[in-house]
Amino acid sequence: MISYRDNAGFDKDAAVVCLTVEQVKASTFPKQILGDIKKLVLAGQFEGNKGEVFPIIIGKKIILLLGLGKEKDLTMTALRVYLRRAFLSGNLKKAKTIEVLLSKDNAEVACAAVEAATIGVYAWKKYITPKKDDKTVQKKDYVFVTTFGKACVLAVKIAESVNFARDLVNDNADVVTAEYLEKQVRTLVRGEKNISLEILDRAKLKAKKLGLLLAVNQGSSKEPRVVVVKYTGAGKSVPYTALVGKGLTYDTGGLNLKPSGSMETMREDMSGAAAVWATLKAVLALKPKKNLIFAAGMVENAIDANSYKPGDVIVGYSGKSVEIGNTDAEGRLVLADVLAYVIKNYKPARVIDIATLTGACVVALGHDYAGILGNNDDLIKALLKSAQQTDDRAWQLPMYSEYKDALKSKIADIKNISNVRGSAGTICGAEFLKAFVGDTAWAHIDIAGTAFVDGDSHWYYGHGATGYGVRLLTDYIVNN
Numbered sequence: 271m272i273s274y275r276d277n278a279g280f281d282k283d284a285a286v287v288c289l290t291v292e293q294v295k296a297s298t299f300p301k302q303i304l305g306d307i308k309k310l311v312l313a314g315q316f317e318g319n320k321g322e323v324f325p326i327i328i329g330k331k332i333i334l335l336l337g338l339g340k341e342k343d344l345t346m347t348a349l350r351v352y353l354r355r356a357f358l359s360g361n362l363k364k365a366k367t368i369e370v371l372l373s374k375d376n377a378e379v380a381c382a383a384v385e386a387a388t389i390g391v392y393a394w395k396k397y398i399t400p401k402k403d404d405k406t407v408q409k410k411d412y413v414f415v416t417t418f419g420k421a422c423v424l425a426v427k428i429a430e431s432v433n434f435a436r437d438l439v440n441d442n443a444d445v446v447t448a449e450y451l452e453k454q455v456r457t458l459v460r461g462e463k464n465i466s467l468e469i470l471d472r473a474k475l476k477a478k479k480l481g482l483l484l485a486v487n488q489g490s491s492k493e494p495r496v497v498v499v500k501y502t503g504a505g506k507s508v509p510y511t512a513l514v515g516k517g518l519t520y521d522t523g524g525l526n527l528k529p530s531g532s533m534e535t536m537r538e539d540m541s542g543a544a545a546v547w548a549t550l551k552a553v554l555a556l557k558p559k560k561n562l563i564f565a566a567g568m569v570e571n572a573i574d575a576n577s578y579k580p581g582d583v584i585v586g587y588s589g590k591s592v593e594i595g596n597t598d599a600e601g602r603l604v605l606a607d608v609l610a611y612v613i614k615n616y617k618p619a620r621v622i623d624i625a626t627l628t629g630a631c632v633v634a635l636g637h638d639y640a641g642i643l644g645n646n647d648d649l650i651k652a653l654l655k656s657a658q659q660t661d662d663r664a665w666q667l668p669m670y671s672e673y674k675d676a677l678k679s680k681i682a683d684i685k686n687i688s689n690v691r692g693s694a695g696t697i698c699g700a701e702f703l704k705a706f707v708g709d710t711a712w713a714h715i716d717i718a719g720t721a722f723v724d725g726d727s728h729w730y731y732g733h734g735a736t737g738y739g740v741r742l743l744t745d746y747i748v749n750n
């Protein structure tokens with residue numbers, strides 16, 4: 271649980287006291303522990319350097335001094351990283367309630383700090399057997415000393431949605447199937463007003479001819495789904511913004527099978543869908559006066575005697591025929607059908623898709639920035655602003671007609687891979703999608719690198735799913 275108070279009490283099991291180098295030099299310490307810290311500083315034990323952690327014990331309470339470095343160098347990302355490290359430090363293992371004193375009282379700092387206590391401390395432990403003698407308190411209460419509690423309440427709701435997306439991505443692909451995701455969405459919208467729900471199951475997908483999406487699922491024993499949620503928070507005449515997620519519950523690559531080393535994390539391939547459903551969760555908590563469509567195509571790219579095949583030509587919802595150059599370029603096929611379906615049937619003014627689309631995006635931008643591309647600069651600009659604001663970072667990549675030429679096919683209207691191998695993979699992926707959005711304002715967010723991190727302490731995330739996109743999309747919705 272997270273709560274707020276105006277003044278420090280030093281009455282909890284533990285306190286984390288954030289201090290900049292300047293504050294340490296000027297001895298601006300909380301009065302309750304002024305003498306204790308001064309002694310340490312005089313003894314040269316604590317200087318307030320970046321991420322420096324120093325525990326002291328006063329009575330029965332543990333006080334963790336946390337250095338933030340020089341005030342002018344402190345970014346909100348760094349603050350999240352340092353606070354996460356403090357919250358997870360061995361010194362606070364047994365603390366149930368932790369008071370947090372920030373280096374200054376403003377909304378930006380307070381919101382970044384509560385994210386450290388929500389997004390930062392998240393860990394996926396469903397399949398880890400707890401050690402018998404481990405006395406670590408798993409669910410801690412944090413009390414933040416700030417007068418900006420109101421702004422933080424929203425940040426916490428959004429952060430909880432981020433962690434919801436992470437749970438969906440982290441669990442096994444055979445647990446988080448398309449049917450499971452449909453159930454999650456049904457649970458989210460149950461009892462909510464201004465919502466309508468459309469579910470396309472196998473029979474409906476066939477009847478409506480979402481042939482590309484069905485081809486991708488052809489080798490799977492699981493049921494495919496397209497789920498569309500319409501949220502009408504503003505007047506009926508206000509145009510809708512659509513969010514469309516790639517929901518590959520597992521991507522083996524299909525007959526163009528992925529090699530070992532490239533497949534192990536492919537349960538992450540539904541991270542776009544997870545971001546869309548988690549953004550819906552945030553929207554239902556914040557209730558913005560906006561009109562929105564949430565949609566995802568949820569299927570599995572399995573390998574089987576029934577799998578679709580390299581060289582196939584398949585016609586999807588738009589009527590365009592697609593030559594399958596590679597069955598591992600499946601995300602764009604699923605998205606092509608869902609984008610075309612949503613645009614035709616819901617007529618949104620703008621559409622944003624979010625997808626773990628290309629390994630090339632990981633090569634280009636690593637795990638720190640998502641790629642943004644599209645056909646509308648105003649939409650991209652607004653998304654980049656939200657990316658900056660929320661720390662869900664993004665970088666624009668270019669689209670030019672030269673890349674479109676690379677998708678030409680001799681036997682179909684378009685091909686799902688580029689004829690120029692090894693070049694501009696992320697841009698070619700976006701070029702393919704562009705052929706299915708027509709004149710609708712559209713932006714594509716490639717999160718292949720940012721959705722999942724394989725590491726112990728990357729930024730302020732632990733290992734696994736990051737929930738990337740939930741903060742970005744929620745911010746975009748609220749501010750546009």
Ligand code: BES
Pocket residue numbers: 521523539596598599600601626627628629630632687688695718719
């Ligand atoms: N799901 C993958 C992309 C991916 C790679 C996501 C790494 C997360 C981490 C996607 O379906 C894929 O396999 N793309 C191919 C496209 C290629 C065949 C044109 C790729 O990137 O190699």
Ligand code: MN
Pocket residue numbers: 521523597598599600601
């Ligand atoms: Mn693939």
Ligand code: ZN
Pocket residue numbers: 518521539598600601626627
């Ligand atoms: Zn994929």
